[in-house]
Amino acid sequence: MIVSAEGIVLRQRKIANNRRMIVIFTRQYGKLSAGTSINERSKSKAALALRPFTHAEYDIFKGREAYSINSASVLHSYYSIGEDINRYMTAAAFLEYLEKVLDEGVAMPALFKLSLEFLDSVAVAKSSAETLLFAFIVKSLRMLGVMPELECCVNCGRALADIQAPRMLSVSSGGIVCPECAEVENQGGASLIYKPSFDIINVLRYFESKPLKAFEKIDMKKEDANAAREILANYTERYLDVNVLGKPYGEG
Numbered sequence: 001m002i003v004s005a006e007g008i009v010l011r012q013r014k015i016a017n018n019r020r021m022i023v024i025f026t027r028q029y030g031k032l033s034a035g036t037s038i039n040e041r042s043k044s045k046a047a048l049a050l051r052p053f054t055h056a057e058y059d060i061f062k063g064r065e066a067y068s069i070n071s072a073s074v075l076h077s078y079y080s081i082g083e084d085i086n087r088y089m090t091a092a093a094f095l096e097y098l099e100k101v102l103d104e105g106v107a108m109p110a111l112f113k114l115s116l117e118f119l120d121s122v123a124v125a126k127s128s129a130e131t132l133l134f135a136f137i138v139k140s141l142r143m144l145g146v147m148p149e150l151e152c153c154v155n156c157g158r159a160l161a162d163i164q165a166p167r168m169l170s171v172s173s174g175g176i177v178c179p180e181c182a183e184v185e186n187q188g189g190a191s192l193i194y195k196p197s198f199d200i201i202n203v204l205r206y207f208e209s210k211p212l213k214a215f216e217k218i219d220m221k222k223e224d225a226n227a228a229r230e231i232l233a234n235y236t237e238r239y240l241d242v243n244v245l246g247k248p249y250g251e252g
């Protein structure tokens with residue numbers, strides 16, 4: 001059976017017989033892995049469609065055990081991502097994140113749409129582009145069913161309005177915690193509670209509610225970006241088993 005799917009390449013590697021295994025995030029079928037013998041060095045339309053940072057249409061043959069890509073054509077190339085190191089590093093981290101959080105064969109149309117918006121924005125980002133990745137990750141958390149609780153203390157249910165600022169976010173508990181619950185959690189040791197200098201709840205809400213486009217020109221203050229990076233890195237590691245934000249680019 002031949003199916004047609006729209007997608008972006010997440011990763012590829014060489015396999016036997018001059019073939020490559022391509023992992024694609026498709027709108028229709030979610031993540032799928034397909035073999036292909038399309039030569040990556042050729043200048044054919046199909047080869048261009050298999051490059052990174054390309055939105056393309058793939059004709060995929062579904063065999064009994066495996067998929068293979070017969071042909072492909074470019075819908076849109078985000079070539080400008082490759083021309084800037086910040087854009088490139090950010091987009092590479094984005095692909096790694098998607099590859100790890102997606103389940104094979106599970107369609108995620110809203111996340112696919114968000115992914116195309118992310119590529120659109122990174123391709124023209126006037127900032128370090130990292131804020132775009134933070135916003136993308138926060139938006140993806142709800143789609144992946146692991147959004148932190150931001151309406152009340154995740155442990156005792158106390159309403160947000162009754163919890164004094166600065167509010168704390170507990171990665172280990174999965175949401176905001178009131179001071180009393182934070183103390184209890186701290187006594188247990190090994191807790192991951194953050195009390196950043198900015199209002200973490202507002203920042204997470206801002207990331208979730210604004211369109212990605214709004215972050216194309218935004219750079220967070222360095223210390224705020226460092227705190228946001230650490231919180232998101234620990235949060236995604238705990239709930240999604242993925243960390244693409246371990247270190248700031250260009251440091252360490």
Ligand SMILES: [Zn+2]
Nearest residue numbers: 153156178181
């Ligand atoms: Zn509480």
